Amino acid sequence: MNKLFDLAAGFAAVCFVMAMILATIRLFAGPRAQDRVLAFDAIYVNGMLTLLMLGIRSRSTVYFDMALLIALFGFIGSTALAKFLLRGEVIEP
Amino acid sequence: MTEATLPAWIALPAAFLLVAGGLFTLIGSLGLLRLRDFYSRMHPPTMGATLGTGCVLVASMLVSSWLLHRPVIHELLIALFITMTAPVTAILLMRAARNRTG
Numbered sequence: 001m002n003k004l005f006d007l008a009a010g011f012a013a014v015c016f017v018m019a020m021i022l023a024t025i026r027l028f029a030g031p032r033a034q035d036r037v038l039a040f041d042a043i044y045v046n047g048m049l050t051l052l053m054l055g056i057r058s059r060s061t062v063y064f065d066m067a068l069l070i071a072l073f074g075f076i077g078s079t080a081l082a083k084f085l086l087r088g089e090v091i092e093p
Numbered sequence: 094m095t096e097a098t099l100p101a102w103i104a105l106p107a108a109f110l111l112v113a114g115g116l117f118t119l120i121g122s123l124g125l126l127r128l129r130d131f132y133s134r135m136h137p138p139t140m141g142a143t144l145g146t147g148c149v150l151v152a153s154m155l156v157s158s159w160l161l162h163r164p165v166i167h168e169l170l171i172a173l174f175i176t177m178t179a180p181v182t183a184i185l186l187m188r189a190a191r192n193r194t195g
Binding site (some may be wrong): 016033049061 | 101105107109112114118119121122126134135142145146150155159165168169170182188189192
């Protein structure tokens with residue numbers, strides 16, 4: 001049963017890495033800047049999921065804090081980029 | 094890799110949720126790559142951000158609750174955070190795209 005579980009975790013890892021690769025292709029090929037910001041958004045969500053999957057697979061709870069921090073900083077980064085695209089200015093006076 | 098052996102009633106749902114979350118996320122990123130214009134490209138990654146994250150978080154809750162011998166609900170923090178922040182980014186990006194193209 002645990003072998004099946006490890007197999008499922010490995011499958012999920014392959015899926016997340018494939019998803020990150022696809023989003024990276026979109027990041028480099030995106031015709032406009034908003035496509036690149038969207039791809040960055042997808043990449044940080046996938047990285048967070050990869051960390052959570054690693055925590056499940058190695059049966060430890062230390063990965064959770066890293067996942068929370070990635071969610072926090074990824075949100076801040078993509079919001080700042082979107083705000084810059086919107087106004088040309090991140091923090092307005 | 095296997096320090097603690099999980100019982101079947103934990104391992105089977107967690108394995109199913111992991112596979113489902115991985116597939117949802119992969120389909121979302123595939124849509125991000127395949128779809129044609131920006132407005133239709135906007136929505137596939139949100140499937141990975143909601144359904145995929147939800148599945149993996151529930152699997153993580155199951156496994157760590159078994160490991161620590163008490164109910165672990167830290168993962169609700171990430172769920173709440175993603176649920177609150179994904180629409181904000183989507184709204185800002187959509188408004189930026191509308192301003193830049195039109």
